[in-house]
Amino acid sequence: MNEQVITLGGGCFWCVEAVFELVDGVIAVENGYCNGHLRQPSYEQVCAGTTGHAEVVQVRFDADRISLRELLEIFFVVHDPTTLDRQGNDVGTQYRSGIYCHDEAQAEVARAVVAEVDAAQRGRVVTEVKARDNYWRAEDYHQHYFAQHPGQGYCAFVVAPKVEKFRRTFKARVRAA
Template identity: 70%
Template sequence: MTIDTITLGGGCFWCLEAVYEKVDGVTAVESGYANGHVAHPTYEQVCRGDTGHAEVVRVSFDTERITLREILEIFFTIHDPTTLDRQGNDVGTQYRSGIFFHTPEQERIAREVLAQVNAHHQGRAVTQLQPVASYSRAEEYHQHYFANHPEQGYCAFVVAPKVEKFRKTFASRVKA
């Protein structure tokens, strides 16, 4: 088993985490904050939008079972890469679309996938591509949020439809 890790931002981290926890080949998902200028920010600080951080998930995956390209194809299916600093009703720089790579090889693959996405969206993709920086794990109550709170309003009306879209679109990639 060879494990690789990529950091992704695509709106609220609860949505991304809920999907990637169901992906066959993904070994771990952690919600956190990345690419801001405040050391170890709190959720409240990030929500105010003045730390520069994005809400992100760190996705660790077994490269013998799923490729980074497949991880990114899922990413671009479950969020809108054409809305600047927003996903649905979540608005602010903390909800920006971003691929925060850990290695030059990840950057190369992400550039290829992003070019395809941008072509598909007639050049309107606003997804940032940057090296991961100043990462902090989110507070414990954010970890596995959807799994622990499926009936909570936001989870039921925003997260659950994204999970269902993943299940339908990538049925062969859903964990048994």
């Protein structure tokens, strides 16, 4: 196995986590916060918008089964990379679009994919590509949230459509049950 880790911010981490937990080749997904200035922030502090953190998912994957490029292609389909500091009704810097790289090789791939998506989009892609910094795991109740609460309002009306879009668009990448 060729295990690698990438950290992605695409709005509410529940949405991004729910999708990547279904991707064949993904080993594990963890919700967290990164690239802010406060050590060990809480959800409440991040939501206040004063810590500089983004809500993110840390995706561990087997690069022999799925490439970073393929993961980023999924990422760009299941969130809107053209809205600054927001995804739908979720507004604030913590909901920014970002690819937080663990090494320079990842950054090169990320910059190339961002450039391709930017060229294809009508709007300008605002996804930041930066080194992952100051990562902190989100509280336990945020982990596997959609899987545990599919009927909760936000999950049913915001997360579920993103999961369904992934299933329709990337049928061949959906993990076998």
